[in-house]
Amino acid sequence: MRIVDILLAILVTLGILAYILDVLALRWGLSTTYIAKSYPNYLKAAWISLYVTTIAYFIGMGIGFVLGWARSVQTLPLARVMAARRREAVAAADGGSPGAGLFLGTVFVYSIKYYVRRTADAYVAIIRGTPLFVQIVFVWSAVIVFYPRLDPLFQGLLSGVIALTANTGGYQSEIFRAGIQTVHSGQVEAARAIGLSRWGAMRYIVLPQAVRLVIPPLTNEYIGLLKASSLLAVVGSVPELTTFGRSEAFQTFHIFEAFALVVGIYLLITFPVSKVVEWIERRYRVPGLGIQAPRTARV
Amino acid sequence: MAVGTILFILVLQTVLRFNILDPVLWALYFPSFLDGIVLTLRYLGIILPLSAVIGFTVGWARIAPFRTLSWPLSVFVDFFRGVPPIIVVIFAAVLGPSLLPARFRSQDIGIIIAALTLAMHSGAYQSEIFRAGFMSVPRGQLEAAQSLGMTRGAAMRYVVLPQALRLSIPPLANEFAVVVKDTSLLAIVGGFELFGSSFIFEQQILFSPGNQLSWIFVVWTAVALVYFVMTFAVTELLNAIDRRYHVKGLEAVTV
Amino acid sequence: MIRVEELQKRFGALHVLKGVNLEVQKGEVLVIIGPSGSGKSTLLRCINLLIEPDSGRVFLDGTQVNRRDIRPEWVRQQVGMVFQSFNLFAHLTALQNVTLGPVRVLGTDAAAAEAQGRKLLDRVGLADKADAYPAQLSGGQQQRVAIARALAMNPKAMLFDEPTSALDPEYIREVLDVMAALARDGMTMIVVTHEMGFASTAAKRILFMDAGRIIEEGSPEEIFHRPKQERTRMFVGKILR
Numbered sequence: 001m002r003i004v005d006i007l008l009a010i011l012v013t014l015g016i017l018a019y020i021l022d023v024l025a026l027r028w029g030l031s032t033t034y035i036a037k038s039y040p041n042y043l044k045a046a047w048i049s050l051y052v053t054t055i056a057y058f059i060g061m062g063i064g065f066v067l068g069w070a071r072s073v074q075t076l077p078l079a080r081v082m083a084a085r086r087r088e089a090v091a092a093a094d095g096g097s098p099g100a101g102l103f104l105g106t107v108f109v110y111s112i113k114y115y116v117r118r119t120a121d122a123y124v125a126i127i128r129g130t131p132l133f134v135q136i137v138f139v140w141s142a143v144i145v146f147y148p149r150l151d152p153l154f155q156g157l158l159s160g161v162i163a164l165t166a167n168t169g170g171y172q173s174e175i176f177r178a179g180i181q182t183v184h185s186g187q188v189e190a191a192r193a194i195g196l197s198r199w200g201a202m203r204y205i206v207l208p209q210a211v212r213l214v215i216p217p218l219t220n221e222y223i224g225l226l227k228a229s230s231l232l233a234v235v236g237s238v239p240e241l242t243t244f245g246r247s248e249a250f251q252t253f254h255i256f257e258a259f260a261l262v263v264g265i266y267l268l269i270t271f272p273v274s275k276v277v278e279w280i281e282r283r284y285r286v287p288g289l290g291i292q293a294p295r296t297a298r299v
Numbered sequence: 300m301a302v303g304t305i306l307f308i309l310v311l312q313t314v315l316r317f318n319i320l321d322p323v324l325w326a327l328y329f330p331s332f333l334d335g336i337v338l339t340l341r342y343l344g345i346i347l348p349l350s351a352v353i354g355f356t357v358g359w360a361r362i363a364p365f366r367t368l369s370w371p372l373s374v375f376v377d378f379f380r381g382v383p384p385i386i387v388v389i390f391a392a393v394l395g396p397s398l399l400p401a402r403f404r405s406q407d408i409g410i411i412i413a414a415l416t417l418a419m420h421s422g423a424y425q426s427e428i429f430r431a432g433f434m435s436v437p438r439g440q441l442e443a444a445q446s447l448g449m450t451r452g453a454a455m456r457y458v459v460l461p462q463a464l465r466l467s468i469p470p471l472a473n474e475f476a477v478v479v480k481d482t483s484l485l486a487i488v489g490g491f492e493l494f495g496s497s498f499i500f501e502q503q504i505l506f507s508p509g510n511q512l513s514w515i516f517v518v519w520t521a522v523a524l525v526y527f528v529m530t531f532a533v534t535e536l537l538n539a540i541d542r543r544y545h546v547k548g549l550e551a552v553t554v
Numbered sequence: 555m556i557r558v559e560e561l562q563k564r565f566g567a568l569h570v571l572k573g574v575n576l577e578v579q580k581g582e583v584l585v586i587i588g589p590s591g592s593g594k595s596t597l598l599r600c601i602n603l604l605i606e607p608d609s610g611r612v613f614l615d616g617t618q619v620n621r622r623d624i625r626p627e628w629v630r631q632q633v634g635m636v637f638q639s640f641n642l643f644a645h646l647t648a649l650q651n652v653t654l655g656p657v658r659v660l661g662t663d664a665a666a667a668e669a670q671g672r673k674l675l676d677r678v679g680l681a682d683k684a685d686a687y688p689a690q691l692s693g694g695q696q697q698r699v700a701i702a703r704a705l706a707m708n709p710k711a712m713l714f715d716e717p718t719s720a721l722d723p724e725y726i727r728e729v730l731d732v733m734a735a736l737a738r739d740g741m742t743m744i745v746v747t748h749e750m751g752f753a754s755t756a757a758k759r760i761l762f763m764d765a766g767r768i769i770e771e772g773s774p775e776e777i778f779h780r781p782k783q784e785r786t787r788m789f790v791g792k793i794l795r
Contacts, residue, residue, distance in 0.1 A: 009365075012370070013371045016371055017374070024394075130526045133484070133493060138519045138523065144505070231383075234486075242385060249390075249393070262386055263387075266381060266383060270380075437641070438592070439641035442637065442641060445630060446637075449659055456749045460641075546644060
């Protein structure tokens with residue numbers, strides 16, 4: 001029964017795919033000569049996509065890590081902190097020791113932490129709440145206005161990298177935050193109980209585990225960013241894969257071939273990587289320990 | 300949060316040197332702005348429900364024990380998850396109309412087809428959410444329902460589904476927010492939703508002399524604000540639904 | 555009332571049931587004991603057809619029920635089951651859990667189902683918890699609701715799959731009391747359990763099962779104090795401290 005099911009499944013899947021491709025190829029023409037001739041150009045364009053993605057990804061990782069850290073630290077609202085410190089200061093005044101200076105100093109530090117945290121929150125909220133298109137165009141406008149004499153390609157490239165970096169930075173901060181917080185709770189307590197300092201606990205207990213936790217979602221984020229880089233097509237001057245495919249399609253009228261090549265190359269890169277990540281996640285899954293699904297850059 | 304937003308806009312204004320409340324600009328821009336918002340909402344009215352239906356159906360079908368059903372659908376899902384939506388949108392808009400009988404072909408139809416493709420794209424992601432929801436319901440629930448004499452169908456309907464849906468709502472809220480942002484992609488094929496009409500307006504500013512370039516920032520800040528409000532509204536709506544139907548003890552297992 | 559002949563079941567390479575025979579009379583309480591992995595749960599699930607045996611026959615009231623032309627749903631209406639992990643429907647209140655079966659399967663009218671449900675909850679001592687959700691109930695309370703839920707279908711017999719194994723010690727008593735009361739009222743029961751106290755008092759016969767086969771069968775007195783088989787003796791020795 002099982003064998004029949006599998007065979008039938010393969011048959012149906014391949015059948016539907018073959019039928020669709022056949023209809024499409026028939027309707028729009030499939031010129032294999034064009035494909036054979038142009039695919040190196042598409043690969044070069046893909047290379048540019050990867051190039052842009054990778055730069056943005058790693059700079060964004062720096063931003064994301066710092067932001068994720070900032071956002072995973074517990075900071076109390078300013079009012080509560082002040083009330084607590086006020087109580088302490090009153091008690092201290094009775095005993096007659098540290099004065100206003102120290103009190104104000106701690107309040108100051110706490111309020112700095114609080115506002116830093118809130119700014120980080122705002123940054124991530126904006127990134128997640130607005131379309132990537134808008135982010136790209138916003139940066140692009142700024143670049144055009146402030147550096148109008150730059151070569152359009154460079155303008156596009158600069159805006160693209162900045163926008164993508166900011167975008168992935170926001171999403172990666174979520175990943176890092178989740179990773180740190182998942183490990184955080186009881187383990188830090190236990191670490192301090194055996195005598196480690198807060199920093200020591202972070203370094204020897206939290207971070208090693210957090211690193212292992214964040215690798216799958218970070219890999220997914222890279223793939224997500226690669227797909228997001230396709231939105232640079234709105235700028236038009238950066239010859240990454242989608243922009244190139246689009247201009248090829250409209251110039252040579254080999255629309256379906258262009259589509260097939262672009263889609264094929266994206267799938268070639270993303271499909272194996274996501275399957276490998278899925279497999280890793282499944283294999284090394286610890287029940288109860290993990291980061292919930294989509295935190296990746298998507299438009 | 301509202302305070303923070305206003306503060307942030309004020310900071311941005313000072314740094315980039317623009318005035319968000321410039322009346323001259325708004326007199327010119329407001330029609331495009333409003334039309335864009337309305338059109339975005341209309342697109343959402345089609346895409347959101349459609350994507351949910353697709354997502355639910357495909358998600359359900361994929362947990363069925365018949366590989367004949369689940370394998371082709373897995374290909375569908377993997378395709379839409381592996382390809383950037385913008386490329387599918389572009390080509391759907393260009394190639395789609397030619398699949399229809401001649402009298403229906405027009406650019407408007409192309410945009411509609413692109414919108415439908417966006418629905419499929421989100422549907423693929425939503426099918427994964429629903430599928431995870433179904434799989435999160437413990438197997439014992441189905442067993443217990445069947446031991447009472449319920450058919451598999453009745454058990455799914457009265458026991459598994461109510462729980463699976465409740466579990467799916469939080470990730471769904473996130474996905475709906477993404478759909479709101481995805482509507483901006485329709486601009487590249489000629490849709491005049493919020494992003495599209497604002498982009499065209501911006502091009503007009505850039506290429507007509509005498510207009511202040513700083514107006515560009517006003518436009519994009521306003522646009523960003525509107526999208527922000529829309530995504531917030533969508534997620535809050537779903538969170539409200541979640542709170543209404545929430546049952547204590549029914550929480551998604553973090554895997 | 556329930557009879558099983560030469561039941562065989564394989565899961566892939568694992569031969570779980572190797573020709574099991576048993577018989578339960580109406581009103582009788584049968585307890586099955588044995589080490590884990592011996593196939594006890596699988597046996598129970600074959601009786602109410604949650605699992606389809608590879609070969610062998612299952613009889614209910616003299617009629618063979620594991621046949622193509624008999625709907626397993628019909629069989630499951632006649633034989634109720636209580637699970638080790640309770641499996642209460644998490645999105646429904648206790649009362650709704652109890653009334654779901656009668657309303658959706660038997661077609662009972664809602665008001666009648668509710669009245670019966672409240673009576674059953676009262677019978678298991680949880681009348682005041684009718685509107686509580688499972689997450690708000692203790693393990694013992696959940697299991698008692700599960701018993702009420704199964705009883706709501708008016709089954710001819712009840713199967714219990716290690717009903718107290720997942721309970722904290724302080725809740726075991728209350729569930730066993732409900733089960734004992736059920737037995738006194740004449741319910742036909744097959745119980746898989748490790749609770750020897752319950753087995754000695756409530757059961758008429760005990761079956762010892764190991765590695766997919768019934769090794770020995772007898773009264774509680776015989777099994778616990780004068781086991782005939784070596785394996786029985788070893789197992790009983792381990793659990794009777």
